[in-house]
Amino acid sequence: MFEARHSMDAPTTASTASGPDGEGGWFTPHNPPSPSTPPAPVSGDHDEGRIPQPRASDEAAAPIAGPGAEPRPAPAPRKDASPDAVLVxxxxxxxxxxxDKVTSYFYALLFVRHPDLRPLFPAAMDTQRDRLLRALLTAAEHIDDKDVLVAYLKNLGRGHRKYGTRAEHYPAVGECLIASLARYATTTWNEEAETxxxxxYTTISQVMIDAAAADxxxxxxxxxxxIVAHERRTSDIAVVTVRPDQPYPFLAGQYTTLETPWWPRVWRHxxxxxxxxxxGLLAFxxxxxxxxxVSGALVHRARPGDVLRLGPPAGSMTVDHSTDSGLLCLGGGTGIAPIKALVExxxxxxxxxxVEVFYGARTGDDxxxxxxxxxxxQNHPWLAVRPVVDQQAHLQLPDAVREYGPWNEYDAYLSGPPGMIRSGVDALRGIGIPASRIRHDAVEDLVAAAG
Ligand SMILES: NC(=O)C1=CN([C@@H]2O[C@H](COP(=O)(O)OP(=O)(O)OC[C@H]3O[C@@H](n4cnc5c(N)ncnc54)[C@H](O)[C@@H]3O)[C@@H](O)[C@H]2O)C=CC1
Structure with a gap:
């Protein structure tokens, strides 16, 4: 009924050789791009040093779109968009x-056409469903913003290794993605759009494949x-300490993904x-x-001796040690965990x-x-900790911050529920802290991380 009009050749893992600008990309349209269409603006630039760290954190998708450990970039400026970007x-x-329909259709198609890929995905696809399209669309959205896009995709590519994603899986995903878009973008889809x-997609997948190969x-x-220690702090909060089977390098403020033995292929941040x-121990x-x-199993079921799987570290909510600026930290609920890491x-x-820490909770017990x-x-005179309990203060965490300050010499770090991050960013912008000095993990990923 609707067939993608492409064949997928074998992918390469050899950097830019068949990358976006190279000859014979493995996602090759039957109709070659018209000569007037410039090549895709993003090339597989692998110079790590040139990639800026976006402010908001990351990972994106499972078996090609898992929980996003990559910084979710802010929308790219629209001026001077390339012709491809306009079409995309x-x-x-x-x-x-x-x-929703596009995503459901996409997965149905993928699993019918490529049943061998089904075992890479969790048995229940509910959370997964949002991730694939979100990641691909995030990437497509930033098609003209090379540095940000490449950083995002590299992280995504590295993060996909834990799902068992291999280079040869990408063409299958690309075919089904194009077929799904063709089916639902009925008024705007044409040969040009397809090209x-x-x-x-060729660009996106090549950068991911190369990053995975390098990693x-x-x-x-x-x-x-x-798990070497499991401490219940409240009826629903546990501190879980884990001994990795080999050294696990990360930075304070970052996060990882965890899979429990009880929910195979379901990963949470x-x-x-x-x-x-x-x-070498890791605490969560x-x-x-x-x-x-996952969270229920980790709190109520997990015991010392149980073995988890961990993905790679991700996230850019880390301390910039090249400056002496103060740190204004807002930690809500279990969002205090990475804030504590930053203080350390x-x-x-x-x-x-x-360092000023505002620690928000709904009740004193929390x-x-x-x-x-x-x-x-007590040990560090430069540190001030201010608990803000909703029930006592009759105000929420972001409001409390307004009552102190001034904060113009501070970098801000926010960690907690998505609503707190959103209103916290608004509050901080409102008191004059520029966006470039505000760090937090991606709200979309926090929503996806719940569970
Ligand atoms: N890196 C990060 O950003 C991390 C985020 N988290 C997230 O933090 C959350 C923790 O959940 P809980 O402990 O149940 O927190 P919670 O729902 O009990 O809220 C904690 C604090 O955030 C404030 N808050 C909640 N919603 C708000 C809103 N819409 N506007 C303003 N303030 C708001 C509350 O007033 C309270 O002070 C989870 O969603 C978890 O995924 C946890 C660890 C790290």
């Missing part, structure tokens, strides 16, 4: 309102982690609750959320930078880690 965005605008999408040289696809420790604060498979990081660097924070405050 036109398709996205048309399918946006029917994104633009083919080029965009393979230095890191495992995943780590095993044995958790921030590291400390700086890298000399004993987990709150069991209603109907949360400043302490370990030995520079006396002012301040499950306040003792640790107060101990840190």
């Amino acid at each position: 965005r036109r398709t996205m605008e048309e399918v946006g309102p029917v994104a 633009a999408w083919v080029r965009a 393979e040289l230095t890191s495992p696809a995943w780590w095993l982690g044995e 958790y921030s590291f609750a400390s700086t890298p420790r000399s004993d 604060h987990v709150k069991a959320v209603p109907a949360g498979w 990081d400043v302490a370990e660097h030995g520079r006396r930078r002012a 301040l499950y880690d306040i003792d640790t924070l107060l101990r840190l405050q």
